[in-house]
Amino acid sequence: xxxxxxxxxxxxxxxxxxxxxxxxxxxxxxxxxxxxxxxxxxxxxxxxxxxxxxxxxxxxxxxxxxxxxxxxxxxxxxxxxxxxxxxxxxxxxxxxxxxxxxxxxxxxxxxxxxxxxxxxxxxxxxxxxxxxxxxxxxxxxxxxxxxxxxxxxxxxxxxxxxxxxxxxxxxxxxxxxxxxxxxxxxxxxxxxxxxxxxxxxxxxxxxxxxxxxxxxxxxxxxxxxxxxxxxxxxxxxxxxxxxxxxxxxxxxxxxxxxxxxxxxxxxxxxxxxxxxxxxxxxxxxxxxxxxxxxxxxxxxxxxxxxxxxxxxxxxxxxxxxxxxxxxxxxxxxxxxxxxxxxxxxxxxxxxxxxxxxxxxxxxxxxxxxxxxxxxxxxxxxxxxxxxxxxxxxxxxxxxxxxxxxxxxxxxxxxxxxxxxxxxxxxxxxxxxxxxxxxxxxxxxxxxxxxxxxxxxxxxxxxxxxxxxxxxxxxxxxxxxxxxxxxxxxxxxxxxxxxxxxxxxxxxxxxxxxxxxxxxxxxxxxxxxxxxxxxxxxxxxxxxxxxxxxxxxxxxxxxxxxxxxxxxxxxxxxxxxxxxxxxxxxxxxxxxxxxxxxxxxxxxxxxxxxxxxx
Numbered sequence: 001x002x003x004x005x006x007x008x009x010x011x012x013x014x015x016x017x018x019x020x021x022x023x024x025x026x027x028x029x030x031x032x033x034x035x036x037x038x039x040x041x042x043x044x045x046x047x048x049x050x051x052x053x054x055x056x057x058x059x060x061x062x063x064x065x066x067x068x069x070x071x072x073x074x075x076x077x078x079x080x081x082x083x084x085x086x087x088x089x090x091x092x093x094x095x096x097x098x099x100x101x102x103x104x105x106x107x108x109x110x111x112x113x114x115x116x117x118x119x120x121x122x123x124x125x126x127x128x129x130x131x132x133x134x135x136x137x138x139x140x141x142x143x144x145x146x147x148x149x150x151x152x153x154x155x156x157x158x159x160x161x162x163x164x165x166x167x168x169x170x171x172x173x174x175x176x177x178x179x180x181x182x183x184x185x186x187x188x189x190x191x192x193x194x195x196x197x198x199x200x201x202x203x204x205x206x207x208x209x210x211x212x213x214x215x216x217x218x219x220x221x222x223x224x225x226x227x228x229x230x231x232x233x234x235x236x237x238x239x240x241x242x243x244x245x246x247x248x249x250x251x252x253x254x255x256x257x258x259x260x261x262x263x264x265x266x267x268x269x270x271x272x273x274x275x276x277x278x279x280x281x282x283x284x285x286x287x288x289x290x291x292x293x294x295x296x297x298x299x300x301x302x303x304x305x306x307x308x309x310x311x312x313x314x315x316x317x318x319x320x321x322x323x324x325x326x327x328x329x330x331x332x333x334x335x336x337x338x339x340x341x342x343x344x345x346x347x348x349x350x351x352x353x354x355x356x357x358x359x360x361x362x363x364x365x366x367x368x369x370x371x372x373x374x375x376x377x378x379x380x381x382x383x384x385x386x387x388x389x390x391x392x393x394x395x396x397x398x399x400x401x402x403x404x405x406x407x408x409x410x411x412x413x414x415x416x417x418x419x420x421x422x423x424x425x426x427x428x429x430x431x432x433x434x435x436x437x438x439x440x441x442x443x444x445x446x447x448x449x450x451x452x453x454x455x456x457x458x459x460x461x462x463x464x465x466x467x468x469x470x471x472x473x474x475x476x477x478x479x480x481x482x483x484x485x486x487x488x489x490x491x492x493x494x495x496x497x498x499x500x501x502x503x504x505x506x507x508x509x510x511x512x513x514x515x516x517x518x519x520x521x522x523x524x525x526x527x528x529x530x531x532x533x534x535x536x537x538x539x540x541x542x543x544x545x546x547x548x549x550x551x552x553x554x555x556x557x558x559x560x561x562x563x564x565x566x567x568x569x570x571x572x573x574x575x576x577x578x579x580x581x582x583x584x585x586x587x588x589x590x591x592x593x594x595x596x597x598x599x600x601x602x603x604x605x606x607x608x609x610x611x612x613x
Contacts, residue, residue, distance in 0.1 A: 023135040028098050029147045030139060031285070031329050034091045035076050038107050038127035042085035043074070043264050043271050047109075051270050051318065054113045054122065057091040057105040061136075068093055068368050069325040070105065072274065079223045079278035082186050084264070089127065092329040094369075095136045096150065096163060104131045115317050144244065144291025146331040152293065154372040154398040157418070157427040158468050158512040162370075167512045169505050170293055170469030171498040172245035173238060174433055175441070175482045177297070177339070179248035180283075181206045181259035184227040186275045190259040191266060198346070198438070199256045200476040200483040206259050209234045211487035221282050228279070232286055237488055239290035241495035242502065244332075246287065247295040247433065247471055249339070250323060254303040257483050262322065269307060269315045277326055284330055293332040295401075295433075295471070297376065298323065300339035301347045310351040312358045320359075324367050334372040335363055336401050342387035344378050353390040357397075364396045372398040372429060379405040379436055388417065393424030399468070400428060405436035407453050411461030411527060415516050418466040432462040434473040441475030441482070445493040452542070455497050455572060456525070456603055460539040463501060464527040465516045470498060500575030508570075508578070508607055509537055520557045522591075533561035536608040538594070539572075542601065553595070556608070558588040565608040569597050572605055585611070 026032050034057070041049035055070030068091060075086030095101060110122025141148040150163045159168040182188060183206050194202045209230030216222075216233035238246065252260045262280075264273045284294055298320070299306075307316040327333070337359060343350045351359070360373055375391070377400055378384040384403075391397060400417060404410045414430060421428035435441060435458050442454055459470055472494055474482050480490045488495070505511050514531045521528045525541040538556065558565070565586045568578035583595035586608060597604040 023100065023133055025135045025137050026095065027141075027147070028095060028136050028139045029141075029150050029331060031092055031094045032134075034093065034103070034105070034129070034132075035073070036070075036089045036091070036105060036107070036127040036129055037087050038089050039109075039125055040085070040087045041072060043274060044084065048270055050272055050322065051112055051114050052109060053089075053125075054108045054110075054116070055089050055091065055105065056108075057093070057103055059093055059095070059101055059103045061095075061097055061099055061101045063097070066093070066368050068328075069321060069366070070107075071322065071325040072272075073278070074274040078275035079282055082224070082275040084274060092326070094151075094329040094331060098136045098138055100133065100135055102131070102133050106130070112314065114321060115314055141289075144239065146288045146291060149331075151331045151369060152333075152372070153370050154429045156512065157399065157421075157429045157466065159372070159429070160512070168244075169463075169502055169511070170245040170431065170471070171502045172243035172247075172292070172471055172495075173488060174247040174471035175474035176207070176485045177247060177249050177300075177482055178207070178252060178257035178260050179231075179246060180250065180280060181252075181257055182231050183208050184223075184231065185279050187264065187273045188259065188276065190257065191253075192258050194256060194258070194483075198476070200481045202257065202483050207231070207486060209486055211489065212237055215240075221286055223279055223282055228282065231283055234488055235283070235287055235290060235292060238495070239292060241492070242499040243495050244291050244502075245293040245295055245469065245471060247297060247336075249297045249300060251298065251303065251319070252300055254306060255300040255339075256302070262319070270318065272322055277322075281326065284327060288330055288332055291332070293334065294327070294330055295334060295336060296323070296327070297336040297339055299337075299341075301341065301344075301350065304338050304341055304351045305349055310355045312355070312362045316359065317362065320363060321366060324363075328367055328369055328371065334374055334398075335367075337373065337375045339376045340378055340403065341375055342378065342383075344383035353387075356391060357394060360394070360396045374399050374401040374429065374431065376401040376433065377403050379403045379434070379438065384413075388420075392417075392420050392428070393426045395426055398429050400430045401433040402430050402462075402467075403434035403436070404432070405438065407435050407457045410435060410458045411465040411516075411518075414462045414465040414467050418516075429468045430466065431469045431471065432458060432467050433471045436473075437475075439475055439477040441478070442472040442491060442494055443475065443478055444480060444490040446490075449493060450573060451494050451497060454494070456539065456541050459498060459501050460572060460603075460605070461527050463505060463511075464529040464537060464539055465518075470501075472498070496575075497572065500572055503575060504537075504570050504572075504605065508609075509535065522555050528556070533563055533588075534610050536565070536606075538606040538608075540594075540597070540604050540606065542603045553593045555591045555593050556586075557591050558586070559590055561588040561610075563588045563610040566611050567594065568607045568609075570605040570607060571598075572603055578607060 049072040070091035075083035076088035108122035212233035
């Protein structure tokens, strides 16, 4: 064959080979929002887009398949436009593994089809981009950003990043509980001011967080031409104090604030406010980038029977499905079944044990990401025990969001329920989330500069008794209280003290392997956390010298080990590096003296670490 002809044939053959289109790349642990164009709909349309349509997606990387629900998104840009109608539907997905992924989506229409799980109900509606392929590459994030670490799950009673052996301890704000009652969110207002005995007083004004506008930084998110700076700035401030959690209600209709709900109208539980929820999502995304856990409380004691009389019926199912479809993709988040859930004399209209369990089971079934599920408790006995004794050991409940009225008993309550859960063969995660009394809580720094009882009995006491974290409740009768706080700087010193404790635990203790044993130390009011024979952390109160039992020196019982331990001291008032005292090593085998701490007349934490047999 002529050489020229051969060359031409070869060139033509190469030109006919189909070039593979590069895959769109996304980063691991970064949320991907997939938009799909489908039928025109409206929040108020006759054919309810929240109830009579069901968007489902399945993502696969060849090893695992993850099914998630989508949602109606109006024009796809409702946070900016406040649109309530349009043809856009969305799915949010956070890939946990690198490599090639595929997806397929299906939109179906039918009467109340959103409440159904079967694959055959309804009529399939054609939408754009029903299938696709994409690539996931490693995350470029670092620091506190959850996108640098992955998803938080419960592992044997503690937060742990799902794809690593790294554990995580929380500390931050339990107040204001109505964090989302923010004037820059669409459709947000207070239905009724509160002046009732037993709850925080309010007027018609909702949050602006004006003192924190100065904390907003260039490049931070806003919406609608600059809205959101106050709340975004407040979260920046909280993160700047190394705090990593914020508690908030997503529905307080009939509750204390009466100013937060996800619905287009507070009296129609079948239709959601698309633009408001899109604006919430902007804030939630920013919280994740700052390493702030979303402590999502789905109801409170006054409204726990508002949906379906407390059952997990159609309205509760729809509410939970929407919350998970829109926000379940976040990495750092836990669900809270409701504030002060269950019967008490002061709140007799309440969910019962069967209803609590049904709600927990439903969330477990529909949440593809395995977020921890906690139950907020009553503050004292017998109300707390009457609820918890019937659910301890229930496998689908991850633990407790603990409320305690008297701070001097907080550590004991924590240890009691950790022990009960362990004895039930289902370890509970328990976080100390609301300390009383109800009217006082954590006061401003101006009233309690070093928060002495909170610092010792609650912060150190509960963490050294097995707690997975601490949040601070601001009380009902303070000037800046649980509903009206605008400036988190009112507790600036409290955030610092909390940060010191978190740093100590993260840097020096395998706390997820430790157990409380307060009786080892002879000073009353002290707390001891141990991994026997390896490490001991002992909190000694400021007046420890005056409360030593039967001795003039502080001692620890080390009869269980013959090892030698290095003794160092941590200053809970100042944080920083460990310090040495008069005694530098301690011999096991009996009761040993800790000697005096580096400085008298303040509380200290002693750290004993084994250095030899």
